[in-house]
Amino acid sequence: MQITVSVRRYNPQDKENPSYWQEYSLDVEETSSVLDSLIKIREEEDGSLALRCSCRSAICGSCAMRINGHAKLACNTKVSDVAEDGGTITVEPAGVMPVVKDLVVDQTLFWDKVRQVSPWLQPEGEEPEAEYLAPNSDMTHLAGVMACIMCGACVSDCTVLEMDPNFIGPAALAKAYRFAADPRDDEDASRLAALSEYGGVWDCTRCYECVEVCPKGVAPMDRIMALRDKAMEAGYTNNNGARHTDAFEASVSHSGRLNELTLPIKSFGILNLPAQMSMAPVAVRALMRRKIPPIIHKSVPGVKNVRRLVESVKEEQQGEGE
Amino acid sequence: MKYAFFPGCVSRGGCPELYPATIKVCERLGLELDGLDKRGATCTGAGVLQEKNLFLGDVFNARTFAMAEQLDLPLMTICSTCQGVMSQANKRLKDDADYLARVNAHLALEGLEYKGTAQPRHLLWTLIEDVGVEELKNFVIRPLTNLRVAPFYGCYIVRPTDALEFKLYPEREDSLERVMEALGAEVVDFPGKTRCCGFPILTINERNSVKMVARHTSDAKDLGADALVTPCPLCHLNLDGYQPKAMQQAQRDIDIPIIHLPQLLGLAMGFDAKEMGLSRHIISAKRVLSKIKVPA
Numbered sequence: 001m002q003i004t005v006s007v008r009r010y011n012p013q014d015k016e017n018p019s020y021w022q023e024y025s026l027d028v029e030e031t032s033s034v035l036d037s038l039i040k041i042r043e044e045e046d047g048s049l050a051l052r053c054s055c056r057s058a059i060c061g062s063c064a065m066r067i068n069g070h071a072k073l074a075c076n077t078k079v080s081d082v083a084e085d086g087g088t089i090t091v092e093p094a095g096v097m098p099v100v101k102d103l104v105v106d107q108t109l110f111w112d113k114v115r116q117v118s119p120w121l122q123p124e125g126e127e128p129e130a131e132y133l134a135p136n137s138d139m140t141h142l143a144g145v146m147a148c149i150m151c152g153a154c155v156s157d158c159t160v161l162e163m164d165p166n167f168i169g170p171a172a173l174a175k176a177y178r179f180a181a182d183p184r185d186d187e188d189a190s191r192l193a194a195l196s197e198y199g200g201v202w203d204c205t206r207c208y209e210c211v212e213v214c215p216k217g218v219a220p221m222d223r224i225m226a227l228r229d230k231a232m233e234a235g236y237t238n239n240n241g242a243r244h245t246d247a248f249e250a251s252v253s254h255s256g257r258l259n260e261l262t263l264p265i266k267s268f269g270i271l272n273l274p275a276q277m278s279m280a281p282v283a284v285r286a287l288m289r290r291k292i293p294p295i296i297h298k299s300v301p302g303v304k305n306v307r308r309l310v311e312s313v314k315e316e317q318q319g320e321g322e
Numbered sequence: 323m324k325y326a327f328f329p330g331c332v333s334r335g336g337c338p339e340l341y342p343a344t345i346k347v348c349e350r351l352g353l354e355l356d357g358l359d360k361r362g363a364t365c366t367g368a369g370v371l372q373e374k375n376l377f378l379g380d381v382f383n384a385r386t387f388a389m390a391e392q393l394d395l396p397l398m399t400i401c402s403t404c405q406g407v408m409s410q411a412n413k414r415l416k417d418d419a420d421y422l423a424r425v426n427a428h429l430a431l432e433g434l435e436y437k438g439t440a441q442p443r444h445l446l447w448t449l450i451e452d453v454g455v456e457e458l459k460n461f462v463i464r465p466l467t468n469l470r471v472a473p474f475y476g477c478y479i480v481r482p483t484d485a486l487e488f489k490l491y492p493e494r495e496d497s498l499e500r501v502m503e504a505l506g507a508e509v510v511d512f513p514g515k516t517r518c519c520g521f522p523i524l525t526i527n528e529r530n531s532v533k534m535v536a537r538h539t540s541d542a543k544d545l546g547a548d549a550l551v552t553p554c555p556l557c558h559l560n561l562d563g564y565q566p567k568a569m570q571q572a573q574r575d576i577d578i579p580i581i582h583l584p585q586l587l588g589l590a591m592g593f594d595a596k597e598m599g600l601s602r603h604i605i606s607a608k609r610v611l612s613k614i615k616v617p618a
Contacts, residue, residue, distance in 0.1 A: 205522045245370055245371075249375060252365045258331040264524075282566075293334075313428055
């Protein structure tokens with residue numbers, strides 16, 4: 001099939017015009033991958049095109065880049081899946097990380113984040129004579145996270161990292177979950193305490209970008225949500241995120257709907273006056289436009305049924321916990 | 323066409339202009355709505371409840387699905403977040419018969435049972451899949467010619483694509499642009515259209531949340547858009563309500579109106595600004611109205 005590959009080039013040595021789009025027209029097999037096409041360009045048309053690749057089998061994680069605007073592995077993205085015959089594919093370097101040249105990014109930020117979560121097993125007590133034993137079910141559950149090939153696709157498209165490099169980010173937080181949920185690890189408490197701080201699990205927007213782009217089904221955001229739950233269960237609740245979740249659950253369980261007026265107040269903490277005051281200009285503007293929820297919060301009709309349902313679910317869950 | 327209608331909390335709360343605008347537009351389109359809120363349907367959990375108690379969230383949503391099944395009506399919402407949360411819950415319930423049975427054991431307390439047939443769909447998808455783009459054009463009496471609008475979907479109506487069944491319904495991917503074009507507006511494509519508005523972290527990390535508002539609104543503005551249009555009331559709350567703060571933070575003028583999808587439909591269908599509740603926005607919609615020659 002005939003395709004045009006439009007590549008976002010970057011040449012740091014060109015001080016005047018370092019970044020520009022360059023188009024290449026080529027014939028490829030329908031079964032070709034985007035990586036095959038890029039290698040063909042480099043070998044047959046333009047030897048100056050820089051890209052990083054190795055295994056060509058979605059194992060090494062080297063070739064993550066943005067294809068048609070979203071992070072993917074170039075090696076397991078078929079050309080025919082992202083373009084029609086005669087169509088154009090856009091290829092850009094991965095996002096968030098600084099570009100070294102063309103499609104090659106500096107992954108220092110990625111690896112620094114992973115190191116930040118102490119990604120190794122930290123058991124306590126005497127070492128067993130043979131191996132550490134762990135239940136099969138626990139390790140099967142963790143296999144999904146261990147499938148991570150550290151390609152950085154999730155980091156590339158993370159909506160928070162794009163704004164704030166302080167965020168630990170999806171790859172490192174998924175890695176943190178891998179150890180926090182490992183029954184052989186004894187550092188859960190200190191891990192969860194650190195992850196409950198600014199830049200940790202509560203800074204995630206739950207936007208699902210990382211889940212969508214992960215080529216290995218690691219679902220980093222789901223792991224971040226599981227870490228939030230673990231942190232709250234471990235008692236790390238003195239933060240806006242945990243208060244927000246608690247207040248949300250309480251409101252919906254009691255009235256069947258969200259109390260939008262009290263939710264932010266409870267999330268900040270009732271005694272956190274500076275935070276409460278910071279909302280004042282927004283509240284005044286909304287009030288002037290009558291863009292506010294009803295002052296008297298009403299329950300859904302037949303709320304008794306909702307409360308009985310919540311009670312029934314919690315009874316079952318408490319029974320499971322015992 | 324009649325629907326079991328799930329309006330969500332915010333359309334009658336923080337965005338009180340959305341519910342009445344929707345009712346008027348749906349009536350004009352011949353979409354009859356049976357409000358599940360009046361029948362006691364609960365909040366979906368918005369993904370927040372699910373962080374702490376996923377099972378309870380799934381029980382709540384299964385209850386709503388069971389109510390729609392009892393009415394034998396398709397389920398429609400007007401909130402991207404509700405759409406996503408319901409689609410994800412529905413997938414878990416449909417994929418695992420044992421899980422569904424466990425959920426139904428609780429619903430039985432109320433004499434309800436979810437059989438697994440619900441297909442929650444946003445008004446946006448209903449317009450494409452039930453009304454049809456060509457038919458929608460027949461309702462346009464005030465084409466939005468010259469109005470340049472940028473789409474802003476809201477995360478949960480575009481991801482995860484698996485639960486949202488994008489493979490089965492590929493037209494969902496650019497549904498908002500199709501509707502805008504059908505109304506006569508000029509679409510301003512922009513990279514932020516499927517990114518996060520920042521609302522979920524507003525009370526957790528306001529600085530980052532407002533940065534997201536600043537980025538998306540200023541990108542759309544710089545590309546020449548007259549307004550952003552969204553099918554998500556939570557995105558509206560942040561992009562509209564926190565735009566003044568975003569302007570302060572970014573130290574620049576942005577001032578771009580954020581229009582709810584039903585409001586855009588209503589304007590094209592000949593409703594006036596008051597009927598669509600456009601005076602309730604924090605960022606004035608006057609410039610949009612003057613561009614399509616509608617009195618403010």
